[in-house]
Amino acid sequence: MFKVKDRQNSCVEPFEFLPAKSGEVYALGEALTYTDKVTKCAATAKPTHICMGPGDGNVVPVMPVLATTRFEVPYDAKPTAGTAVTLGTAGLSVTATTTSGVFTITDVDEANGTACGYFR
Template sequence: MFSIYKMSVGTTAPFRYLPRKTDEVIAAGEVLALDAGKLTKCAATAKPAYIAMGPADENGTVPCAEVQPHIEFMTTLSAAGAALNLGDKVTLHTDGLQVTATTTDGVATIKQIFSADAGGEIIVSF
């Protein structure tokens, strides 16, 4: 799950309610992209446009925060990342809720590592 950890400006993240693709399940904290004007899970090597701030309502509308360069997010590693360093860019996990330890074509810049174990918490920005 991606959650806002720190913002480098004194304002709140841009917040919107957007429709999801039909029958797509979206979880709070999931990284998202737009496809034909509807939210969908973000690809592993694509910069996300939004982070889901909650699940979709009965109409398929999702509360989400717009990803900005000044926002840092806490998430977890899907695999051990002992070789990772600050500044490395890692890919997004297929669940849209974590990052991998893969740096090839990475999109999430590591700002801080609390634990490099699988499931360990790290801070990233996009």
């Protein structure tokens, strides 16, 4: 689950309610992409939004992904600080895979199994 760690500005990203892809269910903190409808993010795609709560089947509450926002997220395999890694298959974690990475790791907390970073 992607959680906001900190921001490089004093503004908070606004929540939006965007149309959901038919048949998809989204989890809090899940990475999503949006063109005409919100959909689950592929491992090597940069998400445009993060799910901020349950949808009603028609719309889903989201926040936009900005370069000024740093996220904390669990990892599937321990990544290395300074590398750009891919997303986990469910869009709720990151991997240690650096090929086509979209999430740049700034630091790793082994005790909690989390990494912090931003989408590039």
